Amino acid sequence: MNEQTAVNNYFQETIDVENAELNAKAQEEFDAFVAKLRQVGINVIVEQDDVLADTPDSIFPNNWVSFHENGDVAIYPMFAENRRKERREEIFVRLENEGFKIENIIDYTSAEDEGIFLEGTGSLLLDRANGKAYCALSPRADEELFIEFCEDFDYFPVVFTANQTVGGKRLPIYHTNVMMCLAENFAVICLDTIDDKKERKNVIQHLKSDGKEIIEITESQMHQFAGNMLQLKGANNTPYLIMSKAAHDSLTASQISKIEKHCEIISSSLETIETCGGGSARCMMAEVFLPKN
Template sequence: MNHGMTASVETTISARVGRSIQNANCVVMVPPKEFGFNAETAADNEFQHQVALDASAVKSKAMAEFKAMVTGLRKSGVQVIEFDYPLDGEETPDAVFPNNWFSTTHDGAFYTFPMACKNRQREVRPQALIDSLNAAGRHVVATDNLLSYVEQGAFLESTGVMVKDHINKTIYAALSQRCEREALEDYAKRIGYHRVVSFQTALPSGHPIYHTNVMMAIGEHFAVICSEVIPEYERRFVIKSLANSKQVIDISLEQVNHFCGNILQLETVNGGKVIAMSKSAFDAFTPAQKQQLATHGKLLPFDVSTIESIGGGSVRCMLGEVFLPTRTTEL
């Protein structure tokens, strides 16, 4: 691979036969050991809220929510890799949202991304995560990164800002200070995705959505999107692009506020489909929307209300998809 990738040929790898192109059957989750209100990210994340709880109570509630979600996913047949990290004095209150700083591909590539906030840049521990992935039988063949963009003041927060249609090799992205167009198009070229559908968004405040995955999700045969936050001149194009191959489920801004856009379709070890979401999202979907979604997989709601309210992110943000192949034989 180009762009300074380092490759290893010491291991023969193979993807499981019949494995989904769109859905991962393995995720990385990070325990919220230092979880709390992040004033740095709150500057452009309108979904964060301060609460009247002391720091220890917040961490305790967040950890309980995290553990219940890990248990629930594993019981449903999704492999979960818990990526722990040492406390070093510099807190990382948003470490529970690992999907923003890395991504992986079916051909074994591991990418590292430029994060906008200083205290989120401290979360980026590529070698430690690669070691954990390898230990779990998920093999990293090559690495690449876009960290040089930080020096230019340009950022691209991985699957927070990019919602990928892997089947059609298309990336959807709401532009913001966390999603810079040049970095976005550079990454798309690196992974061989031929289409980038980028667009503007506006909340009632006039500010853009901080992360695309708060208002949009793509599964194998469906897409959830809040079209009302997209300007009309771009809205029709985005919807038409999705509708070419997906059942489009349009959600309201009120539903976005309950994280109905922050959901993720996953594959189980036996090839079944599940859709992970928060309890607040599940409760906010209409009966008709739940019925539509249920045709695409078992709905798995998790109560992550503390993490949602204080962190401004939900279930999808807590899941770093692992598409890496599994190791089969050592040469």
């Protein structure tokens, strides 16, 4: 568990188990997850962690970097100091060695000096096909920096606030991608978290105008990481919706059939990672959209 992120990630819990045992369990879950993705032809690049760095959340790479079709890479300002060590140039070298082309690196990390953060595709949900970016504002997602990102990368900004109930209070959800998942033809979203009716209506209108079927989840399903999913393509361009076993188990038969109209579901047990890390399947994947040489 990363104590530096637990201050505003209300999904994290402490488990009374030795660290070494927890680490071994998390690694088992990670390896099994990778194997399931590879089984259906999804190309997974696994980067080894730097053992000497104190980076308990490096299993969630999507927060510090995003990769774009034109060869641009964005590097993001992170709320927790120990997460800033996750940004490693050798990962870019590795991708170039794998045949990917990097043209420009747009670095937003200087915002950290002013206490301003925007945590990658945790904070940003990018509808790349329709040129829209969705962002739930929080201590880890600054509105001005979000707008700057949208101007730099040519996205239309859709801004709102999403809250969860913690100890009887409504507090901001730390990342957009735990309450919402954007897929090609549908969106899985916890609309109950958007307390402001105008903002909720605006989000619904944007999704509908882009032809996306809205599949609603409840706040309790969100707490099982049912919003933390990602659509990927496997062999023969077959689409799959990737999620954890907890997320899958929380869905109703009706929600599952709505998703399965569009694509097959792949789920894997990520219990240790979810409980200690406060993130799930989507957080563990930074999609590489870079062009290939």
